Amino acid sequence: MRKIIEEREKLKLQGRVRVFKIWLYNILENENSPYNQIYNVFALFIVITSSIGVLIELTPLEAKLPPDLDIFLRDYEEVVLIFFVVEYLTRLWVVSNFTDDFKRTYFSYESPNKLSKLFFALKEAFRPKVQWMKTPYAIIDLLSILPIIRPLRAFRILRVLRLLKIIRYGGAIKSFIFAIKEQAYLFLFIFFTIITWIVILSLLVYIFEYNAGNELFVSMWHAIYWGIVTISTVGFGDIHPVTDPGRIITSIMIGGGIVLVAALTGTFSAALVSRLMTLKEGGLKMENLENHIVICGWNETAEEIMEQILSMKIEKEKPVVIVTNLPKSAIGIELPRDVFYKRGDFIQENILTEVGIEKAEHVVIVAEREEGLSERNIDARTALASMLIKTLNPNAHLYVEVLLDEDADIFQKRMRVREVIIHGQILGKIMFTSILNPGATSLIKTLVDKERGIKKVKITGLGKFENFGQLLMYTRKYGYLPVAVERRGKIHLNPKDTFILEKEDFVFLIPAGGGED
Structure with a gap:
C-alpha cells in the first residue's frame, strides 16, 4: 500500500511540474496566448530601455550621458543580461520533455549493448532542443546574451544585436496592428475627422490672428502645430490667440477635440480588449501535453466529471483539457488554472491537434447539444470525433x-471505444435496482465515492502474487478488499x-468502511 501512496505523490508532483511547464510554454512561445502578449510588451520595454546606452554611444552626436544615468544603465544592463539568460534556459527547457523522450527511446530501442542504447536515447532526447537552438529566434536570443561574458562586451555589435529581439517579441506589435485592422474603417473615419477639424479651425484662427498682428502665428504651419497641441488638451502656451474670434474658435476646437480624441482612444481600447479576450477564450496551444485527459463537449455529464476531477485534485497529477464550442462563461463552474480550456469544434482536426490529442491518455466525448441538431445528428458528431481521435491516437482510452441505445453497439464493436455510456440508461437501471433491492442506490453511490469508492491499481504496484488468493490475503492486512481483476479490457x-x-x-x-472491529 505504501507503494501506491508514494506513486500517487510522485504523479502529483510530476503533474504540477508538467502543468507549470505548459504555462511557461504558453507565456514564452505561444503567440495566441494572452499571457504571451503581456510578456512581449514587458520584454519589449526591457529590450528598448536596456539599449539606450549603447545607442547613444553609436550616435554621431556629442551628447554624453549624465554620470548617475550612466551608472544606472550599466547596472540595469547586468540585470537584463541575467534576465535574458534565464529566459533562454527556460525556453530551452519548455520546448520538449527530455525525461519522457529519453525513457521512450531507451526502452523502445532494441540493442544488447546498454551503452549504445544510452547514447542513442540521449541523442534522441537532445534532438528537439538542438533543433530549437538552430531556429533564427533562438540564435538571436543566444547572441543577445553573449555579453554576459565580460570580454565580449568590447564588441558593441553584440550589444546592438539585442535590438533584434524586437522581432522575437513582435507578437505584441502584431496584436496592436490586428486591433487596428479589425476597426480599420472606424479608425480612418475618426482619424480623418480629427485632421479635418484641426486644419479647418487652425486656419480660421490663423486668419483672425494674422489680421490682428499676432506675431506668435508666424505661418500656417505654426497654426496647425498650435491646433494639434490644443486639440490634445496639452496647450504648451508658446502660441496662443489674442483675438475674441480666435478664443471662441479655440474653445470650440477643445470641446470637439475632447470628443473626437476620446472616440479614437475608446475605439482602439475596445478593439485591443476584444483581441485579448479572443485569445483568452480558448487560444492556448497545448501540443506539448502528454498523458493528459481531454473532455470533448460540455453538458451535465461533463460538468459532473469535471467536479469529480477537481474534488480529487486529479488535475494536479495530469493536465485536463476541455474542448467545447461554448464560451468559457457558459461552462457554469470555476475552472482552476491547472485546467485548460479550448474553444472550438472537437470534430475539427486542427482543434484536436492543438490540444495534443496525439499524446492524450484519456479522451471523453459527451453528447454536447447544439441548437438545430437532432439526437441522431449529435451521435453522428460523436462518431465522427471518435474516428478522428482513433486515427490521430490509436492508443487513447476513449469514452463516449x-x-x-442503438448507436452504442456501433461504437463498441466498430470503433474500439473503451467505454460507451447511454445517456440516462445507467440512472434508470440504478433506480430500478433500488426498487427490487432497497438500499442498492446507497451501495452504488458508496462504491463510486471518490474517497471510499473503488480504486483501480496495477498488480505490479502492489507486489508479486501467483493467484488471487494470495492477493486477497495481502490486501486484507491493509484494510482493502479486491473485488475484480481487469485483463486486457475484460473484467x-x-x-x-x-x-x-x-x-x-x-x-x-x-x-475498509470504518465499521466496528
Missing part, C-alpha cells in the same frame, strides 16, 4: 456518451482464489 468479477494473475492485470479494491 451517446443519446440513442473478471470476484474470481476464485486459484485465479492465476499476470503482470499486466489490474485489480479493483474497496477500502
Whole structure:
C-alpha cells in the first residue's frame, strides 16, 4: 500500500511540474496566448530601455550621458543580461520533455549493448532542443546574451544585436496592428475627422490672428502645430490667440477635440480588449501535453466529471483539457488554472491537434447539444470525433456518451471505444435496482465515492502474487478488499482464489468502511 501512496505523490508532483511547464510554454512561445502578449510588451520595454546606452554611444552626436544615468544603465544592463539568460534556459527547457523522450527511446530501442542504447536515447532526447537552438529566434536570443561574458562586451555589435529581439517579441506589435485592422474603417473615419477639424479651425484662427498682428502665428504651419497641441488638451502656451474670434474658435476646437480624441482612444481600447479576450477564450496551444485527459463537449455529464476531477485534485497529477464550442462563461463552474480550456469544434482536426490529442491518455466525448441538431445528428458528431481521435491516437482510452441505445453497439464493436455510456440508461437501471433491492442506490453511490469508492491499481504496484488468493490475503492486512481483476479490457468479477494473475492485470479494491472491529 505504501507503494501506491508514494506513486500517487510522485504523479502529483510530476503533474504540477508538467502543468507549470505548459504555462511557461504558453507565456514564452505561444503567440495566441494572452499571457504571451503581456510578456512581449514587458520584454519589449526591457529590450528598448536596456539599449539606450549603447545607442547613444553609436550616435554621431556629442551628447554624453549624465554620470548617475550612466551608472544606472550599466547596472540595469547586468540585470537584463541575467534576465535574458534565464529566459533562454527556460525556453530551452519548455520546448520538449527530455525525461519522457529519453525513457521512450531507451526502452523502445532494441540493442544488447546498454551503452549504445544510452547514447542513442540521449541523442534522441537532445534532438528537439538542438533543433530549437538552430531556429533564427533562438540564435538571436543566444547572441543577445553573449555579453554576459565580460570580454565580449568590447564588441558593441553584440550589444546592438539585442535590438533584434524586437522581432522575437513582435507578437505584441502584431496584436496592436490586428486591433487596428479589425476597426480599420472606424479608425480612418475618426482619424480623418480629427485632421479635418484641426486644419479647418487652425486656419480660421490663423486668419483672425494674422489680421490682428499676432506675431506668435508666424505661418500656417505654426497654426496647425498650435491646433494639434490644443486639440490634445496639452496647450504648451508658446502660441496662443489674442483675438475674441480666435478664443471662441479655440474653445470650440477643445470641446470637439475632447470628443473626437476620446472616440479614437475608446475605439482602439475596445478593439485591443476584444483581441485579448479572443485569445483568452480558448487560444492556448497545448501540443506539448502528454498523458493528459481531454473532455470533448460540455453538458451535465461533463460538468459532473469535471467536479469529480477537481474534488480529487486529479488535475494536479495530469493536465485536463476541455474542448467545447461554448464560451468559457457558459461552462457554469470555476475552472482552476491547472485546467485548460479550448474553444472550438472537437470534430475539427486542427482543434484536436492543438490540444495534443496525439499524446492524450484519456479522451471523453459527451453528447454536447447544439441548437438545430437532432439526437441522431449529435451521435453522428460523436462518431465522427471518435474516428478522428482513433486515427490521430490509436492508443487513447476513449469514452463516449451517446443519446440513442442503438448507436452504442456501433461504437463498441466498430470503433474500439473503451467505454460507451447511454445517456440516462445507467440512472434508470440504478433506480430500478433500488426498487427490487432497497438500499442498492446507497451501495452504488458508496462504491463510486471518490474517497471510499473503488480504486483501480496495477498488480505490479502492489507486489508479486501467483493467484488471487494470495492477493486477497495481502490486501486484507491493509484494510482493502479486491473485488475484480481487469485483463486486457475484460473484467473478471470476484474470481476464485486459484485465479492465476499476470503482470499486466489490474485489480479493483474497496477500502475498509470504518465499521466496528
